[in-house]
Amino acid sequence: MKRELIPSWEELEAHKKTVPEINPAAVIAMLEIKQASDEVQASILDVLQKEYHLSEGKFCLLIVLHQNPQGIAPSEIAAKIGVSKATISNMLIRMERDGLIVAKPSPDDARAKIICLTQKGQDFMSEILPPHYLRVTKLMERLSEAEQKELIHLLKKMSGRVHA
Template sequence: MAEDERTVDTPTLEQAARQIRRYGLDVDPQAVLVAVRLMAAGARLGQASEVHFARFDLSTGRYRLLADLEDHGGEKSPSDLAASLGVSRATVTGLLDRLERDGLVLRRSSAEDGRSAVVVLTARGAQKLRDLAGEHFGRLQAMVGDLSTQERTVFLDLLGRVTRGIAALTED
């Protein structure tokens, strides 16, 4: 059995319950187990995503930025990109530096306000997205290929609810 297959089921419900008892907490072990496994799956998915996008000489962040630009008519301000990607303006700047160096985007002054900048998807950037689309979307489909349409519908609902709960980790 591959390591990835062995680690999918760790920790176990009993391990979670044992930890909770050790600290004398009144917490549902199953809820903790779901959250811990989701966090572990998220970490593994993040690593796999980087391997996936490296095939196209991109990172997950650079791909997301290109796709967001394409979804918004090929032009957007750096601050709007940061907001829609959920990252800092400094992170966007780093992503843009590499994308611009590769000729996939360019930065220019805004036609509406010469003091602000906009990011423009170049023809080369749009072609890059077209070139990777078949393999990219095919692999995404394969990733969830063991789920039926009904299961994917339920999963999307559950994922939305869990995503709304993420703030519990960060709020004061």
């Protein structure tokens, strides 16, 4: 989102005459959050794309598998990363072809399958995660540790994951 797309305080005050419930500070804060998120995400994803040929979806899928070493059902992966089952199916086919993942029978239901990282996939994650987390750390160094903790609290509060 370009900065020019964020309305001015004055513009929002003018709209408030039509809809009194408009809160200019809330609108500007939300748009600033969105803009900052887009900029941070783009800078991180650019590196993942250029250095490792990873799309955002593929990276998210690898993170989910890394966090679930025991394996996880494709439908659960789709739900966790917010894509359709068809999209996950296509991604899994490509990643299995690349040797990063393997589909195994589910221990609970032999008709179902779970997806796990292969050794190659685990090694790949061990290679890319430390520098990824370092890039994130460097980006967040613009804020003090206290500001980072407050930001975490405020974002959780805004999303309803923590109460006042």
